[in-house]
Amino acid sequence: MILKKKHFHEVCGALHLHTTYSDGGTDYNELIRTASDLGLDFIVVTDHMSLEALNDGYEGFHKNLLVLVGYEHNDSNNLNHYLAIGVDRVFSECSKSRQYVEAVRSSGGIGFIAHPAEKRHYFGYFPPYPWTSWEVDGYDGIEIWNQMSDWVEQLKSWLSVIRILYPRRFIGSPPSELLQRWDRLNKKRFISGIGGVDAHSRKIRIGFFGFRIFPIKVELKGIRTHLYLKKSLNRSAFDSSKQSILYALKNGNGFISNYRHADARGTLIFIRYSNGVIACPGFSKNFSLPATILVEIPNRGSIRLIRDGELIAVVSGCHAEFPVHKKGIYRIEVYRKEKAWIYSNPFPLIAY
């Protein structure tokens, strides 16, 4: 394997977090302390319709943790939730998804469709909040794996109390229909994928007992987004560090993991073109075929190559090299002990 860490700097973070500025149960200080203790490199906090934390000075480096403050927009029916990142105001005048997707884009921010395929079967008083405006274009990416939706979808009966006590055990995989949609969308233009925690850490009460479902320390040990940056984050250069994170999120330069099944830091998922160029996911300029997709993971797994939504090869172990001869949208998925562990962003080997 010719990949070396000098080609990039990997950072690992948690996205889509709620705090006491909206309906989350954790305040910023606790969130920052916990994320730092867990060794995360960055977090992106997205309270509902609020950027108050930006005005209160929370965005920036807190020791080695880079904290970015975005917000989650919703339409007038509380559907079509949208994560706006890198913006400096809440577009409260925009009540339709087309308006806020456009507003985020024209202000220079980036936007991700949140929990697009959310379904809930049991709790009628917590309705699902899916994306229904697929005709609207102009978003940068979609949240292909939402930890909270994934977990809530499995709450089907009161036997589910075990799922409340051991929440991470019941995180499954991104919805297959959403992955199919993502693959289809990527044939028209590049759509980045992120993993979101959708952390709320709400307190609930059952009889005399009050406790938190998913305490923040547990929430942050689940779905994580890893990015390959050209330059490492630099505590004394906040603006350029923030821009590198936004660039990598927008361009899909990385992958998503579920920490529950193993720490995926150190994973290498790259492509080597026949002209010698080595590129990370999301990079499509001037590609040349044949090429080789290279994967190296820190623990054994079942490494799967997906092309245009179809599984075309599987290798078990810690590394794989997949020769690629045909154009298409390629992705890597890794399962560990039959559990969904890693999802790469696509290698779009087509001319848009």
Ligand SMILES: [Zn+2]
């Ligand atoms: Zn939401």
Ligand SMILES: [Zn+2]
């Ligand atoms: Zn949310």
